[in-house]
Amino acid sequence: MNKIIQTAPPLAGNAMGLTKGDFWVxxxxxxxxxxxxxxxxxxLHIHHKDDEAWYVLEGSLCVQSGDAIVEAHAGAGVFVPKGTPHTYWNPSQQKTRxxxxxTAKIYSLIxxxxxxxxxxPARLKALFEKYDSELLG
Structure with missing residues (x-):
């Protein structure tokens, strides 16, 4: 069995995963x-077939998932299941990491x-649709 191991120390500013793989970080x-x-x-957007999650390393991050807004601080994570409208932002004046x-599909979209x-707007809408997603706002 041929195994691929990827590392990105430090990960800051980088991403790791396989184009045909299941997920990216x-x-x-x-x-x-x-x-x-x-x-x-x-x-505000929706991924019709892909889940997405955030893990806060430093500072805080607000994630709106459907009608709920969660403020996650360092050490906390937020999961948004496929089919859920969502957006996110830094709620403070301080840096957040x-x-x-x-999924690889969402990484390709980004x-x-x-x-x-x-x-x-027309180009962005078409691009989101290409990746089974929809731009809502």
Whole structure:
């Protein structure tokens, strides 16, 4: 049996997983911002066939899952099952670092979003649909 082992020490700013694999893990951060309405890291969206989870390493992260809003602090995690509208943001003025645990399909969606030069609503909508997801907000 041929096994592939990936490491990314430190994971900061990196992701690890296999394109055809079951899941990816990526570490991301948000620097925080001024008080006021949420600065969404991702707009409200839904993945029709894929679950997603966050694990907070430093600071805090708010995740809206359906109608519920959970504020997770360092050491806590949040799981959002497929078919659930969700978004997330850093609720404080302080930096937050977190792991995003996702399927290879969601990782590909995020990668493609970051590579887009035209982020018009129509292009974003089409890209989300390509990955069995839907942009809601």
């Amino acid at each position: 990526a570490e991301w951060q948000d620097p925080g911002g001024p008080p006021g309405p949420p600065r969404y890291i991702a707009p 977190y792991l995003l645990i996702m 990668r493609d979003i970051h590579e887009m030069t035209d982020r018009s």
